[in-house]
Amino acid sequence: MKVLKYVGLGLLAAVLLFVIVVTTRPSRFRVERSATMAAPAEAVYAQVADFHAWQGWSPWDRLDPSVKRTYGGPASGTGASYAWSGNEDVGEGKMTITDAQQPSNVAIRLEFIEPFEATNTTTFTFVPAPGGTRVTWVMEGENTFIGKAFGVLMDMDKMVGADFEKGLGAMKQIVESKSAAPS
Template sequence: MLKGVAIFAVVLAVGIAGVLVFALSKPDTFRVERSLAVKAPAEAIYPLVADFHRWTGWSPYEGRDPGMKRTFGGTAVGKGATYAWDGNSNVGAGHMEILKANTPSKLRIKLDFERPFEGHNTAEFTFVPQGDATLVTWAMYGPAPFMSKVMQVFLNMDSMIGKDFEAGLASLKKLTEK
């Protein structure tokens, strides 16, 4: 029996070491990006993103915790606007601040997660006119610390976050194409 336990321990240690070594091969940064053409001018879409108060109407994260606490600060809209949230395990806690607001073409947001995992990323929204439509792109990028790399061995971050971005963009489309 002792021999069986020892074999199991060795196999487990080799498996863990393999995961850790494989995690080291993952990139040091990540980027998730989705785009959608919306049949509306950028001037109609941009205000829904530049005002954190309006995110409840389209963000896929807003409905995941009805009891989520929200705090707004800084300027009301655009550069300097801040938003903090504290919710259940589906939304965690964190805060955002709009760092760059080029009306109506681009927004850059500092995005800091506190839980369930700490993370310091950048979110960007770009609005590019295309005839009678606007190509809206939602991107998030940042460093991939070692624990993030270990998670990437088991989870596809692009698919997970990408689905949320697709849902949010679809909601923006629905709101502005009325």
Template sequence: MFKIILIAVGVAIGGVLVFAATRPDRFVVTRTAVIDAPPETLEAMVSDFHQWSAWSPWEKMDPGMTRTYGGPASGVGSTYSWVGNDKVGSGGMEIETVTPGREVVFGLHFLKPFKADNTGRFVFEPQGAGGTKVTWSMAGKNPYIAKLMGLVFNMDQMIGKDFEKGLADMKAIAERQA
């Protein structure tokens, strides 16, 4: 009987491991908000890492984190790195592309709690009289360990909540300024 239980457990574990391997090799997390401010205002908030402390949800998770800025004050080539607590870890970002009033693309490199290289993107689309649809996304590779963890933790919901909070804070700030 004990042998049968061990075989059943082994088959179940093997099934989970095989199923995890069939998950997608890439991931994308995307959230959108409509903000009553012009695209240029929002692009400026994103392409200047100094402004992220006002709206980024991770800045609020560890206000005491160490921040380092490099390159130009904003736009292509500007960099931002951080070392923080267990909630925010450490890593860096660099603005790679800015299409004025339309899009900001940045490399996002995590060092801790795990190493990962992703691409972040903000897309700004005019909406009606003075409003802007803002789409914030992050995309990257989905290694096997992430596929396995994804069976238990929904990364889209976990990261998506932070994106939603960040967009809400961005909306509040931008609409006060507009």
């Protein structure tokens, strides 16, 4: 009987400690990755400002070949939207371009519906660099308690950052091959 009491108290202490650790985590998060591409800013901008082009480089499109896509608004630029619904690896959500300044930046409202609800801001900036364009991909948002708890167990920057790196690598291949093609 005493053993159960001590086990119960130990579990309660572990849960309380975990809750304390979670509540001390930052309330905001930011994931950022950059790559330099041997292509003009206009070519890279076109890959981001048109959601139809994302199928060629988005790391998440490869996770579910049968994902259902819906496009809305203009074909590209401010107001363009893209919604998806897929398997458990890609979930369900929607992106809407809230600002597009050709060829310097694109801002996106990113709404996750499944497997969890969250709304984040994603931005892409395109800056001239030696040999081409420096592309920076950033996602920022608020950490809920669940997000903070997830962050204690998994490093979101490493996890999402790795996907950003894959996406930027695929985008680089696309824009560099198009830029190198003879006119």
